[in-house]
Amino acid sequence: MEIAIYICIAGTSIAFTYFLVRLKTGERPFNPGTVILHQIPRDLFTTLSGSPPCLKLETFLRMTKIRYQNIYSVKTSKKGKYPWIEFNQKEIADSNFCIRFLQKEFHVDVDAHLGPTEKAIRHSIRTMLEENTYWALTYTCWLSDYGKEYRERALGRLFQPLKYLVLYRTQKKFKNMLWSHGMGRHTEQEIFEIAEKDLVAVSEILGPKKFLFGDKPCLADASLFAFIVGSAWEHPESPFVEFIKSKAQNLQEHALRVKETYYPDWDEMRAEKAKSCLPYLISGFSGAVHN
Numbered sequence: 001m002e003i004a005i006y007i008c009i010a011g012t013s014i015a016f017t018y019f020l021v022r023l024k025t026g027e028r029p030f031n032p033g034t035v036i037l038h039q040i041p042r043d044l045f046t047t048l049s050g051s052p053p054c055l056k057l058e059t060f061l062r063m064t065k066i067r068y069q070n071i072y073s074v075k076t077s078k079k080g081k082y083p084w085i086e087f088n089q090k091e092i093a094d095s096n097f098c099i100r101f102l103q104k105e106f107h108v109d110v111d112a113h114l115g116p117t118e119k120a121i122r123h124s125i126r127t128m129l130e131e132n133t134y135w136a137l138t139y140t141c142w143l144s145d146y147g148k149e150y151r152e153r154a155l156g157r158l159f160q161p162l163k164y165l166v167l168y169r170t171q172k173k174f175k176n177m178l179w180s181h182g183m184g185r186h187t188e189q190e191i192f193e194i195a196e197k198d199l200v201a202v203s204e205i206l207g208p209k210k211f212l213f214g215d216k217p218c219l220a221d222a223s224l225f226a227f228i229v230g231s232a233w234e235h236p237e238s239p240f241v242e243f244i245k246s247k248a249q250n251l252q253e254h255a256l257r258v259k260e261t262y263y264p265d266w267d268e269m270r271a272e273k274a275k276s277c278l279p280y281l282i283s284g285f286s287g288a289v290h291n
């Protein structure tokens with residue numbers, strides 16, 4: 001019996017190592033002048049993307065009409081995260097650094113219409129959502145009971161004992177990250193209270209306006225949209241939906257407005273997700289080029 005367990009662990013380790021080596025060496029398309037957006041495979045989500053940084057960056061690309069192509073794979077950036085981009089064989093990690101790079105490279109600025117105070121508020125909104133509220137979402141996805149279905153979807157195709165090992169390691173990693181951030185030291189109720197306060201604050205700033213600063217969207221609108229999709233839309237049973245329904249309905253309307261403005265092909269894009277499944281993850285599945 002013990003020998004069988006050792007053989008099983010050795011087999012799983014060899015398969016996993018092979019998988020990682022293929023990942024590192026897998027060929028990627030080189031498309032001069034096109035931004036290659038590496039993001040989390042869509043089939044892990046029920047919406048277009050449950051990852052706010054990935055969806056924010058894709059929304060920015062659409063706002064600025066920069067030509068891009070998605071690649072879905074489990075290969076993360078050199079900083080160990082998604083999303084990241086390649087442009088003319090240059091790699092840039094982190095959505096915010098990608099945006100800064102693209103703004104310079106393509107001479108675009110989605111915040112050009114904002115005054116200095118508005119720019120400061122937009123920076124604060126984006127930072128709050130990405131560096132604070134985001135951790136309440138990470139808790140929901142990986143550690144709370146509200147994320148059970150999400151975890152099943154994310155890991156459902158793995159076979160045992162790999163599935164158990166990956167879930168164990170991922171939960172341990174996020175537990176440590178949440179603890180280091182500080183969010184993980186609170187009770188579940190406190191975590192959701194923190195998220196509620198953040199969303200109510202953004203809702204107050206948005207008020208009855210179309211976008212955060214009037215009729216024209218800015219980068220913080222992309223962050224807000226990506227956060228609502230990744231939280232309330234991706235986790236319909238979670239308290240995020242409740243906060244929005246009871247105290248911040250304008251956030252739902254705002255997200256729908258951004259979706260209608262920039263994703264007329266939302267359903268087609270969702271179809272790409274069916275193809276981004278396990279065999280493709282090894283070398284990366286490339287989606288259509290978007291102009």
Ligand SMILES: N[C@@H](CCC(=O)N[C@@H](CS)C(=O)NCC(=O)O)C(=O)O
Nearest residue numbers: 051052053080081082083094095096
């Ligand atoms: N500041 C980064 C945050 C990126 C981030 O947290 N990405 C998550 C996905 S939503 C990730 O890759 N997590 C994997 C990990 O932390 O190991 C950005 O804006 O790109």
